[in-house]
Amino acid sequence: MTTPPIYGIRNFLVRLKSWLKPLKVIHKIGLGYALVAGVAITGTVTGVAIAQRHQQRAYQGNEDAVEEILRIKRIENAITRFISHERKLIIWIDDPEEFLANYDLYRDSAEDFEHEWNALLSEYREDIAAGVEETDAELALLDDLIETYGDAVENNLTEIDRFVQELDFDTLQGERLIQARQAFIDLNRRASTTTLERFEIELSEFASFIEQDEIQEAQEVIETSGRLQLQIVILSVVLSLLAAGLLAYAISRTIVRPLKAVQETALNVVQDDNFHLRAAVVNSDEISSLAQSLNQLIEWVGEYTYALKTTQQDLENQAHELNAIIDNLGDGLLVIDARGTITRSNPVLEQMFRLEGMTLKGMAVDAVFDQQIIELVAQNQAYPQRSLRAEVNLLNQHTGQALVTDITADEPAIKSSQGTVVLIRDITDKKEVEQMKTDFLSTVSHELRTPLTSILGFAKLIQKKLPDTLADTGKADRTMRTVQRNLSIILSEGERLTLLINDVLDISKIEAGKINWALEPTSMTTVIESAISTMSVLARDHGLALTADIAPEMPLVMCDLNRLIQVVINLISNAIKFTDSGSVVCRVYRQQTHIITSVIDTGIGLSPRDIDKVFEKFTQVGEIMTDKPKGTGLGLSICKQIIEHHGGRIWAESKLGQGSTFSFSLPARLPQEPPKL
């Protein structure tokens, strides 16, 4: 079963394609050039070879012709000799010796002729049998010669032989000799000479004909071979042009088209912003590797672009969220940059200052707000590290509390302030409530104190005057002592109640911000000395040494002197209360930017569990059932409030049975700082 040629070609192309695919571009181009060069070289070589073969054949033909001509010449020569010896036979007929010698030569030349002639004929026959082309004219001439003269020599020889046989040299003399000679001449004339002479001439003509014919033929062959060579070279040129065309097509197919596809993919990706596009990877050459790299690049760029878009979206969402938060903030917000230009505000702020509908952004803060805001901003920008809290007057007798802070960049490299944030809360209602609370407390305090004054006053008077009034009758003595003791209890409890009322009022006022703080640059020495002078009597009564230990050259602190004395007194009072023997020391020293004041006792100390609780309200440290409470439980809480209001910190260090140290820190007032408002 045979495959139709079209399938064969297609099959071949498919296989060629699959063989070409994995090749590199450079190999493909190389292959193409090799193909073109191969076609050209093969064509040229073939052409030259074919022409060479033809020429060789022509030379061969020429050689054959020369040989043939030589043979014909030899035949001619044999005929000439044959005729000549025949004639000599006539001459030497009277000399038998010479005659016989000549006769032998005559036969030899006949033999020579026979030999050459037969050779010529047999060669012709061989040539015809071998299919060697001879021209028709040559064949016709030869046939003519054979027909006309083929038997001429043999016939001549036969007659001469018969004549010679009949001769008898012993008797050949005289007349007989003349007759014999005459007969011989006749024979010669009739039988052979003229025919043979003609044969000789025609042979010569035949030879020159062959010579002519062969030369012409050789020339024709040379011309034909030249033409053939030209044709083959042209054909090979055409073929190589065709191959070059094919090559160009193949190159365009394997190089330009994939390149164009890659370029189009890149262009489409850029134009359509579509990162899902991919360049086709068809084989494993350089262009496919380029396409692969491009695909990788597209993928990466796509991923990065996606990530970027997502991040951008997130940021936008965050910005929207932040805007929404700021716009819906319950407090008024105002942001000012370092040059005093408003960069942000929210609706609540605009309502507070009746600025609705105005575009605040970009305006100078001085042009929009009153002095109190301008000053707060100026202060913040002058001292960015300090956040300010101040009350500001709003419209319609409303009061706002402004919190002013600076915008500090997260990066430590940027030290300077980026601007100021003012947050204003309308505290009118809160203030009213606070006022009511204060009034209420004040009233309650008054209402509690009045009956307390009576109770304590009268008890004191009874205690004082009873012994004088009642005579020491002995009988009443016991009653008297009981009454005195009871009165003592009434007085002590009453005093406790009084302290409690004072402390509650105190703490509630501090918490409500109702205290007017008289902040002034103060020396801690003054504070400690005042407190010690107040408490020295109590300390002496308890048998304790109360001393001060103040480091030299202490900076001043900004404080309310009386409040600070109150704190130190409270701490000393506690120390005395919980110390049975030893000392109480007030130590003041500096720790970087702060002044530390410690009250150190040698008392019962605190358990770690209690240390954390001592500053809580109504916390009396120790066992309630066994230890008699000795205070209101608010003293340290008040101290904490006071110290924290001064920007300080209060803490306790202690071990059970090894005394306690209560310390507080206050910011040192450094010389370059301006007075606080």
Added chain:
Amino acid sequence: MNKTILIVDDEVHIRILMEQTLEELEDQGVELLTATNGAEALDLIQTRRPDLVFLDVMMPKMNGFEVCQAVKQDTASQNTYIIMLTAKGQELDQKQGLEAGANLYMTKPFDPDDVLEKAAAVLALEL
């Protein structure tokens, strides 16, 4: 001439307490006057010229600060020694009292002995 002390308080029990506290001075010839409100106190100060006034702050009609201010502004009575005696014990009130011209500021509840000692000292009497 007998010394005079004016006790001003709207609370009857406080007035009685004050009277009993100052009993010892009465024995030395000091006259004790009482008033139940600011207006009455001012009236008595102008008419009786007391040497010492114990002045309550929170009273109906006219409060202690107003009385004190009026007394100290009147050249005739400005030398009167005024001790504010009040349940309001905070600095603000104390400051306000001193600004009004009070000579001393004592808080309720008070120790009768302290009151007696102060009064004796002001009137230059011995107990």
